[in-house]
Amino acid sequence: MAYQPLKLQHTVGEEPVNENDTPPSPIEQGHREFHDFAFNPTSPRSVTAFDPTSPRSTIESRTTKHTPHWSSSTNTTTVTSEISSLQSDPKSGRKAALSRNGTWTFEILALAVALGAVASIIGVVFRYNGRALPDWPHDITLNALIALLATVANATMSVCLSSGLSQAKWIRFKQRAAPLSDMEAFDDASRGSWGSMKLLTTAKGGSLGTFGAIVAILGLALGPFAQQIATYKVRSVESDVGAIIPRALNYTGALVGNTSSTGYVPILPLKAAVYNGLFAESNRPAASLQFTCQSGNCAWEPFDTLAVCHECTDISSLIMRYCPPEMGLSPNMSSCGWQVPQGAHLNTSSDVFSMTSFIPSAYGDMPHSTMIRIIFMGTELHNVKDALNPWATQCSLQACVNTLSSSVINGTLHENVTQTVLNHTVVDISSPKSTSDYHVYIQGKSDTSYLLGMGALLSVRGWFGAIFTNGSATRTTSDFSRSITDSDRAVVVNLTVGISSGETFFDTDIVTAFYWNHYEYAGGINMLMNDLAVSMTTAFRGFMGAVPTNGTSTTVESYVHVRWGFAVLPVVVVVSCLLFLLASMVMTRTSNTQLWKSSALAALFHGLDQETREKFQAEDSLHAKKKQAEEVKVKLYTDSRDETLLGMQEMASMGAGPRLRRWRRNMQA
Structure with missing residues (x-):
């Protein structure tokens, strides 16, 4: 079949000729105008964005002419592929990018x-x-x-x-x-x-x-x-680990010695404890007690322990005037002293202080648990100066069972006696029998029997009889001329203590210690006897008869x-x-x-439309464009090519046809 040339030829972008020469309707004309705008790249009013050399140049018109060797389908395919390459591909690329x-x-x-x-x-x-x-x-x-x-x-x-x-x-x-x-x-x-x-x-x-x-x-x-x-924050936390303190169930420390009147002598730790209690004056007689408190703050439930207790009683009401027998029936009262029925006395008025000790005899004149009894007398009260005030105090030391409430606070041990149990049994040991038990037994509150061995008790009595010898303190004019080498006065001290001052003569160091405490502190004698008892108790708790007692350790914990x-x-x-x-x-x-x-x-991809961009072309600097942007209001809208753009408010509110015609006028201008 031979190819027949088309009767009608036209150039893309020109208006097609109606075969019947009838003018197109307004609707058809609008569609054709939109068709020319959207798809005809050779139209003189078409978009110039495709030419990179000039923003306002038009793409060279493509004249589609049919020759005997071309078919209309070939031409249509070519135009369609070009349009597809310019419109479909960019849109698909944007979708992929977004x-x-x-x-x-x-x-x-x-x-x-x-x-x-x-x-x-x-x-x-x-x-x-x-x-x-x-x-x-x-x-x-x-x-x-x-x-x-x-x-x-x-x-x-x-x-x-x-x-x-x-x-x-x-x-x-x-x-x-x-x-x-x-x-x-x-x-x-x-x-x-x-x-x-x-x-x-x-x-x-x-x-x-x-x-x-x-x-x-x-x-x-x-x-x-x-x-x-x-x-x-910090808080105290208790633990049952790391808190141990000893308590004495018994004490039997003693050595056999012929130098003692009782046949026994104390062991050295007990002697050291006695001297520490008498002379340390640290107000911490239990400082040598070995305990364990890893945290530095511990507490124990009240517990019993074998101890040494003291007891002091004011017997000033029993004082009587005493004159030596050699003075006869008309004695000089200035040479007379004072005495108490227990047997202690001040020889003369010049003796301002005296200490008289009594060691229990084997015949049982005192409770069997007693170690020593001491009577202190004086003519001056500790707080009244230059006034004659005779007084007398009786103190004793004896084995006992104490209930202690112990605690360690910041590494320092504090103990209080809450209860004391004594044994006032009197025992005659003058004729010992091999079958007799002369130990001291004391029953505690938990039905536990605590024991002080007879040898330990006799060793303390014999040694105390040697060191607690009777003595006095004298401040007389005649004594001032005595030499410190005189045998009847072992200690000469010029001291000021409390209200007492001046040169004073003492028989023993122990008398000096009690004299010092009497004038230095209120209740000083009772205080010194307490230190002596606590220090001896510490020695009991440090010997082999002691057992450990567990307590609670309190630590400071951050939480x-x-x-x-x-x-x-x-x-x-x-x-x-x-x-x-x-x-x-x-x-x-x-x-x-x-x-x-x-x-x-x-x-x-979806920036400003053409008209909105033209608003900013007159300005060169970025600052000026920013100022202008504050006045220009834009809105997202979709144009005739289904592109979403930012445009000025009046453009965004127009339809596709009015926007098209307005854009054409701007381009022609």
Whole structure:
């Protein structure tokens, strides 16, 4: 079949000729104009963006002429492929470039991590609230973990806030026209708290943008507030490990010695304890007691121990005037002294102080547990100077069982006697029998029998008889001329103690010690006897008859204290971020806005339309264009080629036909 040439030829872009020479209808004419605008690259009014050499040049017209060797289908295919290459491919490329912004999956995952981090902070502090500081590997602290979780929450929340604020920008321009400069304000807000603060103060963000800016600013305080949730306090914690103190069940320390009147002598630790109690004057007679308290603060339940007790009684009411027998019936009263029925006396008025000791005899003149009885007498009270006030005090030392309440505070031992049990049994040991038991037994409160061995008791009595010899202190004029080498006065001291002063002559050092305490302290004699008893008790508790007693050790422990008020802000911030993300998702769907978020390609592919760009061509500097952008209001709209662009408000409100004709007029001009 031979090829027949077409009867009608026309150039692409020219108006086709109607076969019946009938003018086209207005509708047909409008369709043809739109067809020429959209698909005819040779039309003199067509877009010039395809020529990179000149923005206003037109593409060279392509005249489609049929020859005997071409078919009309070939020409149609060529034109269609060119149009496809210019329009279909760029659009598909844009969709591919923006595909990563087409979902909220990444933001939802980031927000889930933020919620998990804040929930972990709450869970961790709840777990350790009121507990000791955790001992984690590599010296990791609770604050370090909280700081790490807070950092994770801040970082993941910033992803949601950045995407949400960026999407709020497109929603804002989709819903209504706004100044073009708001585009930059939203972009700054999506990058950090400073931009959010500027968006908030300028009130350009609308409801969604303002909400997101507030959340971004509050997020700055999430880390500091999270670390303020957990604080550290100290408390006392008791433990039954590391608190041991001895108590004596018995004491049998003694050595056989012919030098003692009783045949026994004390062991050296007991002698040292007696001297320590008499002369140390440290007010800590139990300082040598060996105890264990690892924390420095310990306490024990009251316990019984074999001890030495003292007892002092004021017998001043029993004093009587005493004159030596050699003075006859008319004695000189200035040469007379005082005496008590127990047998102690002051020889003359010149003796201001005396000590008289009584050691229990083998015939049982005192309770069997007694070690010594001492009577102290004087003519001056410890606090009344230069006045004659005769007085007398009787003190004794004896074995007993004490109930002690012991504690260690800051490494110092404190003990109080809460109960004392004595044995007043009188025993005659003048004719000892091999079958007799002359030990001292004392029954404690827990039905435990405590024992003081007979040898230990006799050793103390014999030694006390040697060191507690009778003696006095004298301050007379005649004594001033005596030599310190005189045998009847062993100690000469010029001292001032209490109200007493001047040169004083003492028979023994022990008399000096009691004299000193009497004038230095109120109740000084009773105090010194107590120190002596406690020091001897300490020696009993340090000997082989002692057993350990466990107590509780109190340590100062740091523990976690949670202030739940500071947890409110982190929870509020992360929940607000969740609400902001949900609001962004809902408003994106309801406003039919493309999900572009912070994509830079979206601004390139869907930028300003031609007329809006021409508004800014007259300005050269960026600052001037920014100022002008504050006055130009734009809105997202879809043009005749299904392109979403930012355009001025009046262009966005026109239909496709009016926008087309207006654009043609601008191009022809």
